[in-house]
Structures are given as C-alpha cells and as structure tokens.
Amino acid sequence: MLNHFKISIKKDLEQQLNTRFNQEISIIVEEPKKAELGDLSVPVFSIVKTLRKPLPQIVDIVKEELTKVGDAAYFNKIDSVSGFINITLNRTKFSELVINDFDNTDSYGQNEFGQGKTICIDYSSPNIAKPFSIGHLRSTIIGHSLGNILEKCGYNVVRINHLGDFGTPFAKTIYAYLNWGNQEIVEQDPVNELVKLYVEFNEKAKLDPNLDEEARKIFNELEQGNETYVKLWEYIREESLKDYMKVYDLLGVRFDSYNGEAFYNDKMQAIVDELKEKKLLIKDQGAMIVDLGDDIPPALIQKTDGATLYITRDLAALFYRKNTYHFDEVLYVVGNEQKLHFTQLKRVVDKMGYDFAENIHHINFGLVLQDGKKMSTRKGKIVKLEDVLNEASTMSLDYINEKNPGLENKEEIATHIGVSAVVFNDLKNYRTNDFEFNLEEMVNFAGQTGPYLQYTSVRIQSILDSALNTTNKMNYDLFEGEHYFDILKNISLYEDIIIKARLEYAPSILAKYLLNLASLFNSFYAKERVLVDDEVERNTKLHLLKMTKDILNDGMRLLGMQVILKM
RNA sequence: GACUCGGUAGCUCAGCAGGAUAGAGCAACGGCCUUCUAAGCCGUCGGUCGGGGGUUCGAAUCCCUUCCGAGUCGCCA
Structure with missing residues (x-):
C-alpha cells in the first residue's frame, strides 16, 4: 500500500509539474532514512537543476503541488529540510485503509504479476x-x-x-x-x-x-x-x-x-542433428563444437569418442x-x-x-x-545434510527441555525448529554470496534466525488463543503511536516485498523483511499489554497481532520453513 | 594470463536504478521476568564502507586504477 502511494504520488506530481513548466520533469518518491522525518520524501535537487530556479522557490512550488495530488487526503503535513520535502501521513486514515485492504483479501500479498504464465x-x-x-x-x-x-x-x-x-x-x-x-x-x-x-x-x-x-x-x-x-x-x-x-x-x-x-x-541425437542442419556444428581437435564468438569459449557438444556432454543433455x-x-x-x-x-x-x-x-x-x-x-566430493570431505538437520533438531530439543519441558509433541516441534533454522540460515543471505559451512551458526537460536521468527509467531498465537474478543470495533487513533504505525507500515509493504523478491529471484529479501517485522512486533510486545480491559483497544491490538502473525506465517511458508503453534 | 563475483563494526551480513548523522544480529559489558512464552526487550561499546584517483550540489552506491580473496577458462557435471 505504501508503495502504491509512492507510485501514484510520483505520477501525479510529475504530471502536474510537467503541465506547470511545460517540460519533462522526473522526480523520486522515497522513504526517509529516519522515520521521525516523515513517511515519504521527495528530494528536489534534480528539479532545481533542470529548471534553474533557486531551491527555496522550487521547494515552495513542489509543496504546493503536493497538496493537489490524488493521495493528498492522506497527508498530515508536508515539511521541507534542506532540499528534501517530507510527507507525514495521516496515520489514522492510512491505517484504516491498510487494515480494510488486509481484511478484504483472502491471501494478503497474493498478486497477479504472473497470471497465465x-x-x-x-x-x-x-x-x-x-x-x-x-x-x-x-x-x-x-x-x-x-x-x-x-x-x-x-x-x-x-x-x-x-x-x-x-x-x-x-x-x-x-x-x-x-x-x-x-x-x-x-x-x-x-x-x-x-x-x-x-x-x-x-x-x-x-x-x-x-x-x-x-x-x-x-x-x-x-x-x-x-x-x-x-x-x-x-x-x-x-x-x-x-x-x-x-x-x-x-x-x-x-x-x-x-x-x-x-x-x-534418447533426445540428444535430435539436438546434434539440428545443430548440424543449421551448420553450427564444427569439428575441432576431433570433437564437435559450436563456436560462440570470441568472448566465450565454444560449446563442446560431442567428445572425440562420440559421447555427449553436459551441455548436450x-x-x-x-x-x-x-x-x-x-x-x-x-x-x-x-x-x-x-x-x-x-x-x-x-x-x-x-x-x-x-x-x-x-x-x-x-x-x-x-x-x-x-x-x-x-567443498569437494572427490576428496570425500562430504557433510551429509541429514546429519546437519538431525543435529539441529537435537539441539532444539535440548533447548525445549530447558525452556519448556512440559511441551507436547516435543520431538516433532524440535524437528520443525531445527530444520527451519538451517533453512533460514541459508535463505537470509543474498544467494550469490559464498556460504561458509558453520554448524554452530546454523543452529544458533538467538537473533536473526529461524527460531526467532517462529518464536514471534508462537508468542502472538499464544495471545490470540487466550484472547476473549467481545467486539469488532476498532480504534484507528491508536495507530498514531509510533510502535503501532511502524508495524502497520511494514504490513502494508508485504506485497511489494514479494514482488521484489520475485524480480530479483531473491528469497533473502523476504527473509530480511520478516526479521524486521518480527523485531518490530517484539518491541511492541515489550511496551504494550495486549489483553487489556478496554474492549475496543483490545480488539484493535488483537487485529494488529493477527495481521502480523498471518504475514509471518505466510512468509515463513514461502521460505519453506515450518510454522508451529507452540514451542 | 583473460573473464566473472566479492572486500562495509572483532565475527556474520543489510544498504548499492547516487541522496539527509552508514544500519542489524552475534560476541563483550550493563539493565529488564508476582501480569499475554526472557528462543525476548532496552541500553553501552564498536566503522579511514580494502587503498588511490575521478564524475557530481551530493559517492558505501557510478567510472578508472590498484591490492586482497574466490570461481571459471574444449573432451567432468
């Protein structure tokens, strides 16, 4: 949702400025580094350059135009600090919008990016x-x-x-x-x-x-x-x-x-024939190759003895x-x-x-x-994955015995935690980076880990399980609070994160996002008691918790982690 | 040697279609459990963003150069 705002503000503002100055102007809408500066930001340096007008004048113009964009109804205030125009959203209204959007979607974050493909x-x-x-x-x-x-x-x-x-x-x-x-x-x-x-x-x-x-x-x-x-x-x-x-x-x-x-x-001969037919196959040093140009070595299609190779298959x-x-x-x-x-x-x-x-x-x-x-198999230095997963599960079980010995289905849960810890430890890193095999790090259960996500989800689940809900009234004003709004803003980014992860083929983007969401929730948890007497406040908090938990669970599922209810 | 990828806090990493005082976690240290799970939260400490140039109002981010590490480079897959 926040991303929709960025896109539509950019579009509206550019169109308005283009009309006003009768020339192509492109702007950027981004999020400020620090949340206290605002929710959205428009740097105007580039406009100053293209229009060759003094900065204060440009700032005033952009501020004025911003009040006319389609989403302006959601703005609370527009400030400027040294060339950056910062927009603070009306948190109450924005929250209501996000929550309604969430409630009206079966599977939040689901999108039609790849429909029919x-x-x-x-x-x-x-x-x-x-x-x-x-x-x-x-x-x-x-x-x-x-x-x-x-x-x-x-x-x-x-x-x-x-x-x-x-x-x-x-x-x-x-x-x-x-x-x-x-x-x-x-x-x-x-x-x-x-x-x-x-x-x-x-x-x-x-x-x-x-x-x-x-x-x-x-x-x-x-x-x-x-x-x-x-x-x-x-x-x-x-x-x-x-x-x-x-x-x-x-x-x-x-x-x-x-x-x-x-x-x-039995399907390779056809390839060899087709290459021959298209006159791409050349005999070189006894082998059959396809020349691919000066910048890369040729593809070896058939060995001297006629056997095929990896690329042929x-x-x-x-x-x-x-x-x-x-x-x-x-x-x-x-x-x-x-x-x-x-x-x-x-x-x-x-x-x-x-x-x-x-x-x-x-x-x-x-x-x-x-x-x-x-690592190489040839030297026999092989580390079996099954052993690693078992090791991680055993360590999880030790942990459960220490923290929550009365837990039912301990072994099963320990396996879910152990396996997910190994999975998450891998996926949280950007995929092209090399990966130093380190069992200790894989089964470390503190900090930016799989168990941290599972633990956060379980904590929420536990509250939801014991909650008595007597109303469905919401108090959106609560989202004026920083720790409420931070969570909500993140929730609104879920779909964009999924699309970004898809475009970059990078699960780590989702993994990092989930860590951040979990961290925001845990801070919230330390500050706020959820099951309070005021039923509207309680319901609002429960709603926020449910959204958070749904996203954490869905995100973990997408990463291939196990979602557990208790630990 | 050529090409590709990487070098950010003691360690593991994020940030990189240029943007505001460079962010997390781990480790270290100090706090917080008679109230919803302390696998948690709050705080302190910690950085010449490998080095050097350049482009720019502005560079961790773009360009050049250099050092270091890894990978690949016709009969393995």
Whole structure:
C-alpha cells in the first residue's frame, strides 16, 4: 500500500509539474532514512537543476503541488529540510485503509504479476550415488522458496528435479563397484558405500590414469544400452532416490518431475542433428563444437569418442521442457561456478535461431565453503545434510527441555525448529554470496534466525488463543503511536516485498523483511499489554497481532520453513 | 594470463536504478521476568564502507586504477 502511494504520488506530481513548466520533469518518491522525518520524501535537487530556479522557490512550488495530488487526503503535513520535502501521513486514515485492504483479501500479498504464465524451475538436482550433501541444500531450498514465491505471484510453476543420474562420474562408481565393490556391503547402506567406492576410484585414478579411460568406456556402453550397466544404474538410482526422499520429506520439498539426465539420453541425437542442419556444428581437435564468438569459449557438444556432454543433455532437456510445458521462463538454480555453462547454453539457443534465450535464467548462488575453500566430493570431505538437520533438531530439543519441558509433541516441534533454522540460515543471505559451512551458526537460536521468527509467531498465537474478543470495533487513533504505525507500515509493504523478491529471484529479501517485522512486533510486545480491559483497544491490538502473525506465517511458508503453534 | 563475483563494526551480513548523522544480529559489558512464552526487550561499546584517483550540489552506491580473496577458462557435471 505504501508503495502504491509512492507510485501514484510520483505520477501525479510529475504530471502536474510537467503541465506547470511545460517540460519533462522526473522526480523520486522515497522513504526517509529516519522515520521521525516523515513517511515519504521527495528530494528536489534534480528539479532545481533542470529548471534553474533557486531551491527555496522550487521547494515552495513542489509543496504546493503536493497538496493537489490524488493521495493528498492522506497527508498530515508536508515539511521541507534542506532540499528534501517530507510527507507525514495521516496515520489514522492510512491505517484504516491498510487494515480494510488486509481484511478484504483472502491471501494478503497474493498478486497477479504472473497470471497465465508458466515458469519451470530446475533445482536440487543432486548427483545420484552420493549422499545428499550440504552442498545440495542451497539449490534445494532456494529453488523451493522461489517456486513458492512465484506461485504467490500467480505463476504456474513446474518444479523439476533434474537428477544427475548419468555421466562419467557415474561410470566411475560402476567401475569401482564391479572391480572391487562388495555387493553385500553395498546393499546394507547403498548410497554411503557407493560414494566410498567413488572416492576410492578417484584416489586410484591418480596413480593409474588408465582407470579414467576404463570409466569412459563404461559410460559409452551405458549410453548404448549395455544390459549389466543399465541394471546397475537402475539399482543405484532407485536407492539414491529413496535416500533423498527422506531429506525432501523433512524439508517439505516436492517436485513435479524427477526426469534426470538419463531421461534425455534418447533426445540428444535430435539436438546434434539440428545443430548440424543449421551448420553450427564444427569439428575441432576431433570433437564437435559450436563456436560462440570470441568472448566465450565454444560449446563442446560431442567428445572425440562420440559421447555427449553436459551441455548436450541440457539442450535436450531445455527443448523438451519448452515443448512439454511451454514455459515463459525457465530457471536453473545452480551454483556460481557454472556461470559459463549457462552463458553458453543461452548463446547456443540464440544461435539456433530461437527467441527464448533471454527467458533462460541462471539463478546462481554462492559456493559452500569450508575453511574458505570449495567443498569437494572427490576428496570425500562430504557433510551429509541429514546429519546437519538431525543435529539441529537435537539441539532444539535440548533447548525445549530447558525452556519448556512440559511441551507436547516435543520431538516433532524440535524437528520443525531445527530444520527451519538451517533453512533460514541459508535463505537470509543474498544467494550469490559464498556460504561458509558453520554448524554452530546454523543452529544458533538467538537473533536473526529461524527460531526467532517462529518464536514471534508462537508468542502472538499464544495471545490470540487466550484472547476473549467481545467486539469488532476498532480504534484507528491508536495507530498514531509510533510502535503501532511502524508495524502497520511494514504490513502494508508485504506485497511489494514479494514482488521484489520475485524480480530479483531473491528469497533473502523476504527473509530480511520478516526479521524486521518480527523485531518490530517484539518491541511492541515489550511496551504494550495486549489483553487489556478496554474492549475496543483490545480488539484493535488483537487485529494488529493477527495481521502480523498471518504475514509471518505466510512468509515463513514461502521460505519453506515450518510454522508451529507452540514451542 | 583473460573473464566473472566479492572486500562495509572483532565475527556474520543489510544498504548499492547516487541522496539527509552508514544500519542489524552475534560476541563483550550493563539493565529488564508476582501480569499475554526472557528462543525476548532496552541500553553501552564498536566503522579511514580494502587503498588511490575521478564524475557530481551530493559517492558505501557510478567510472578508472590498484591490492586482497574466490570461481571459471574444449573432451567432468
């Protein structure tokens, strides 16, 4: 709502000034740094420049024009301080407007930004035969949260888990299994044993480069449909997926499609043919490439031995998705280090003559670092996500036992708190920043954390549960109070925050907003007793609390956190 | 070497389509529970916004340069 004011004031004021001076004038409506200066602000320096009139004169003119804009009825006062014109809203009227708006909406913040449009999101996409690591967490929860945010914006969202179930690393695991693996041991604990084999392969390959050659052979035969290898592949895929589903269940993550790389195995030839037909494919040093210009390296489509590569499969997947889902946009939630790959992917699509290259977005995110260095599976330094989530849940349970030992369903709630703490710890940071793996920080329950949001929501819930409401009369004058109005102003920004998070593909924008809202509420809570005797005052406060709680809960849901009622 | 991303308080980060005295949390220190959940609230301490130039009425924000860290750079994904 506050944003609507900004937009409409800007529009009205510009139009009025354009008419008055008969020239293009563009102004800015922003929020002052300090709340005590006002609610909205118009800096006039740029107008002084374009009109070449003294500043005091411009200030007077803009002040005068401001009294004529459409929203002027909501203004309480217009001051000026050194080139800034500050508008203070009539808090009572503005509050009534926001509250009515809230009450008349089923799902506050829901908008029609993406009405009728489809977006495919490729996220999580773990490489099978390896445990689900902390490294996969980022893609999984950023993608999941973006999906939720996009749905809130009215998009039809197709969630795709593009499993890494093909490629030479996979062939390495098969080689190791067949040559020195033990079937019984592997069957006991498939995923963990298989990754051991993979790590072992890499160690041995360092001493014996022939192994890499063997793995490439296996991969080739697998691609051709060798029965033994395909059976093994099916077994490994199934066991891995079983393992991952445990984590997805814990996180509440779901997908519409689990079509991984293997699914596109028979769809790549068509891509190769099309590239050939369009004369884009060039033979270079024995391999087939597409030249992409001087600024970036060419895309390797086929290896010397004829086997396909990552980008070939991604192209096949891309066209399959385009033809199946008819997406308006496709998002790839994949780490920073693959930036070049997606630049190449887009460039190839563009070269092929399709116009949707610009609708392909690499939603990159920072690396998970350990001691400032990239984590790597090859060295076996893997941190299993399941262990992290369990650790966080155990710590939550300890906390509950200390703070609220009589709580019912302790274990379940502890899991919700622990998992959400890990999720929030990730999403609160802007996604492209690198991420230092630090368990202590993840399960720290004080300050800017998931539990802080849950705690705030639970506190409100607790009051609402015990509240006796005897009236529906509101006293909007209460919103003259700073601590009331601060909360309300923030509530009015919810929809804008969601749209901003959508435009920047950044759940962290929503996360920071929720922290701020929770903080404002907790300050309010310390100052005001809610369940007072005066029934109109009580009802007004309860109304404010309910709005706050609804937004906190909805926001947490969008981030992929669990909403709990007690803790 | 080329290209990309980052460098803001002791630590983790926000702010960056230029705007008013640079903001949070953690840590440290000091307060606040006979009243709705203290996983909270209030306060104190803490900053040459990596360095140097430039553009501008105004720069953490834009441009150039330099230092530091990370990532990527044809047969892995």
